[in-house]
Amino acid sequence: MQPMITTHGLHMPKLGLGTWKMYGKECTDAVGRALAMGYRHIDTAQMYENEGAVGEALADTSVARADIHVTTKVWRDNLTPEAMRRAMEQSLKLLKLDYVDLYLIHWPSPTMNLPESLGTLVKLKEEGLTTNIGVSNFPVALMKQAVEEVQAPIVCNQIEYHVELGQAKVLNYARSKQIAVTAYCPLARGLLGDHGEISKIASKHGCSPQQVALKWLLDQEGVAAIPKATREASQRANWEAQKLQLDDSDRQVIAGLAKDHRVVNPAGFAVPWD
């Protein structure tokens, strides 16, 4: 059994497969191969334009639907009740599913009416179209608003998090409310290959820097990670990383690294992170 995060009704494998920039047959094949390898958590989004390709793999696999966790997300332009409902219906149709396991607001928007958007998520949950609801790219101030003012039952915040980016504030708040954190760009988008300190830890354990970076996340309480891996070799490496045993001296070195490298900060709609 894979390590899971279980909280507020969420039961999600800590290691998932990210699918951004995977399209068509390459995406279907990659998701199908990952499921055959043992992955049981797939991350997609309306904006990725690959829900149809992911859906093909989900339809073809022999793995039971109940054993797979599927997350998808509604884009920030579709946060009115009508648009969100349309997006959900379209996502389910493309994914060939009756429900998803987790439905997230992909990015906050300055024009959104947060209580209304979260209220719509709650309705979709009550109707059984998604088992759980959550957010993505929400800094602490917005999380607080969602949880304390709106009292929305969000179970997860998906944020950029990796060895080169600190997320203590979001993590502390999420943990105080037993909200899971899913780390996106867990490999800093593959940029870790020539990272000196991480490479030294990797040499010590006879593994790759990416495996070290991934296991560092997976070892953390309440944290899941969704590396995107199209190639079989990287899917396998990430799966095998679950067995790696990092020690306190490794964690000390990683804690001492600069933590200000944000990979995803889209011009025009990035939010104030602090």
Ligand SMILES: NC(=O)c1ccc[n+]([C@@H]2O[C@H](COP(=O)([O-])OP(=O)(O)OC[C@H]3O[C@@H](n4cnc5c(N)ncnc54)[C@H](OP(=O)(O)O)[C@@H]3O)[C@@H](O)[C@H]2O)c1
């Ligand atoms: N919520 C959001 O706003 C948001 C934003 C960004 C991403 N995400 C989600 O998070 C997922 C992951 O983030 P990401 O795709 O941006 O970056 P990432 O997972 O940090 O990095 C992906 C890159 O690393 C490579 N890779 C994977 N495993 C490797 C390994 N073991 N060794 C060496 N290279 C490896 C991949 O190569 P190959 O594919 O060629 O194998 C790919 O080029 C996305 O796919 C998406 O599902 C969410």
